[in-house]
Amino acid sequence: MDSTMPMDTTSTTAASYSEAPSKAGRVGLHVEGITKTFHDAPVVRDVSLEVHEGEFLTLLGPSGCGKTTLIRMIAGYIDPTRGRILQHDADITHLPPQRRNMGMVFQDYALFEHLTIRENVAFGPRIRRLSRSASRARADEMLELVGLQGSAKKYPAQLSGGMKQRVALARALAIRPNVLLLDEPFSALDAKLRVSLRDEVRRVQQTTGVTTILVTHDQQEAFGVSDRIVVMREGSVEQVGTPRELYHTPRTPFVLNFVGHSTRAEGVVASQRAGQTRLAVGTDYITAHSRVSFAPGDAVIVAVRPESARLSHPGSEGSGVNTYAGIVSRTEFVGAKEFAEVSLPSLGISLAAEYSIGAGEERWREGDAVEVRFRPEDVITIGLTTRAEQPSIEREQSSIEGEQS
C-alpha cells in the first residue's frame, strides 16, 4: 500500500456525513396515514411511521404485505392514494424521486451495464454538477468504503452478484442521501453471502450514520441488523419495536408466529392481581407477568419460548408456580442444542423445549417422565378480543371434584 496516504478514509466519510450524535433520536422521516389502492385492492392501509435520524429500520413481513409498495412510495416511485410523507417537516409526498435525495439499492442490482464501475458510482455526483474530478474522487471514496477500489475500471458483467450489490450500495451512498433504501437487496444471493453482505451494510451504515430503511421477509436478517423493526401484514403494521421487544413481548398472534419459535395455547383469564395473571389452560393453570390488564373471562394466547422451559426429574425440585408433569415424546439433537417435545396432559399441550448439553451428556430420552417449569416473566400473553364464555369458578370446582373421586 502507498505509505504516503495519511488519511483514514473511513473517518473522512463519517465526518463528511456530519451526523452529530445529538441528532440521534430525532425524527427524520414521517409517514402519515399512507394508503395505496391498486384497482380497488388496498395494498397499503393507513400506515403511519416515524423513522429516526441515523437509525436502521427494517420493514419485515411476508410477500404481499405491502412493504415494497411502502418503500417505493417513500422513494417517490409510486404515488400514495392517501396520506403524507414528511422529511424534516417538509411535505415530500408528491415530490419526484429525482428531488428526494434518497439512495435506493434494488434486489436485481440495477447497475448501468454500459458504464464502468467507477462511472456507475460517479453517476449521481455528476448529475449534481460535481466536476469530473470531484465526481471521480467521490466515487473512489465510496468504492473504498465497500472494499471494491480495485474494480473501478471493470464493467458490471465482470462482477459477481455480491460485488454488484456492493457497487449498488456505493452508488446509492455517493449522492450523500438523506435516507438509504434497500429493497430486498440480498434475496438474489446465496445464504453465506447474504449474511456477510448484510453485516457489511450494517458496518457501512454505522460508519456513515445514514438513516436506513431495509425491506425483507427474512426474520433473521432483520434481527441481525436492525435498530427497530416494523412487522407488516396485509398492508398494515402489526407491531413496531426493537428485535428484543418483538421477541419477548409480541403484541399480536401474527408477530408471535413470525418471530422465533414458541409453544402456543389458548387460555382464559381466571384472575389478575398485582401484575400477575392466572390463566386457565386445559385443566391446569399458568401464571404470567402481564403489562396488559385483563378481566376474568378474557381469552388470551399463552406462549412460551423453547429456551424458557426447564426440564428436571420429577420431584427433584420443590413445587412452585408453573410446574407440570409430562412425558418426553421426542428429542432432536442439533449440535449446540437439543430440542425436546414434552407432552403435558394437564395443560393439554405438547411443549417444545430447548436446552444446551455438554459433550457426552445425554439428558432426556423418549418416554422419560419429566417436570417442566417456566418463570411467570417468561410467559407471553396476547389478548384476543373475544371473551370466553365459561367463567373460571366452574373450572376450579370440577378439578376439586376430580381430585376427590
Add this chain to the structure above:
Amino acid sequence: MSGRTPSAPAHSLGKRLTRFSLVDFVLGVVAVFGLIALAGPTIVAIIGAFGRDRYSTFPPSEWTLHWFATIDPVYWQVAGTSLTLATLTTVGSIVLGVPAALALARWRGRGRAAIGTLVRSPLQIPYVVFGVAALQFYLVLDRTLGIEILGTMTGLVLAHVVIATPYMIGAVVPTATGLKENVELAAYGLGASRTRTFFTITIPGLKNAIVAGALFSFLISFDDVPVSLFLMGAGTQTLPVKLYFDTQFSLSPSLYAVAAVITVFTTAAVAILMRVVGLKRLSGR
C-alpha cells in the same frame, strides 16, 4: 462396454468425441448443399466478372479486369442515390422504430397485440403491391393537396421507411422487453430526469439491437427493387433498379462487375460494423 448401438446411453464425454452417427452425416450434407445454394450464384457472378469472353462462359478461359473498367459511369451516380436513400431510410426507421419498440415492450394496455400487428403489417404486404399503392397515394396527394413527392427522394424515403421500420421494431422489441425497469428507477433516484435517463441509460442499453435493426433497414432499402421501381423519377434512379433494367438488354460481364462491387462493399460494411459493435461487446463481457 455396453453401448455401441445408437439407442444405448453413452457416457457424456465419450459420446461427443467418438460417435459420428448417420444423422450427423446427413445433416452435414444438407448444410453443405445449403451453403452452395446460398452463396453459389454470387460467387459465380463475381468470378464471371473477371472473365474475358463477352458471353460469360464458366469457368472463364481468360482473366481480366476489363469489365470493371468499363462500368457505365451512370452506375456511380445511382450508387450515390441508393446510398443516400438507404442512409435516410435508416435514420427514419430509428426515429420511428425505437420509440415504437419501447412502447410495445412496455405497454400493458388492451390494444397491445393489435397495435403490434398493425405496426408489423408492412411485412405481410408484397412489396410490388405496396409500390403500386404508394404510387397511387402520391398521385392523390398531388391532385388533392398539391404535394408533389412522386419521383423525388422524399417520396422514396417515405416509402422505404414504411417497409424498413417493422424490421427495426422486430430487432429492438426483444431487447427492450428485457430491459429492467429498476435500472431507470435507479437513475431517477440518483437525480437524472426522464429525458436524460432516456438518452444516457435506455438508448445505450438498446445499442446492439438498434445497430442490428439499422443494418436490416439499410440493406432492405439498398436492395429494394419493387417499391423503387414505381416511385423513382429522372434524377432518382436507384442502383438495383438500373441493374435490373440493364440485364433486360444484355448480360454483359460489366453487370457482373457491378454486382461484384456491390457484394464486396456490403460485405465489408457489415464486417466492419460487426467489428466495431463486437469490440464494445467484448469489453462489456
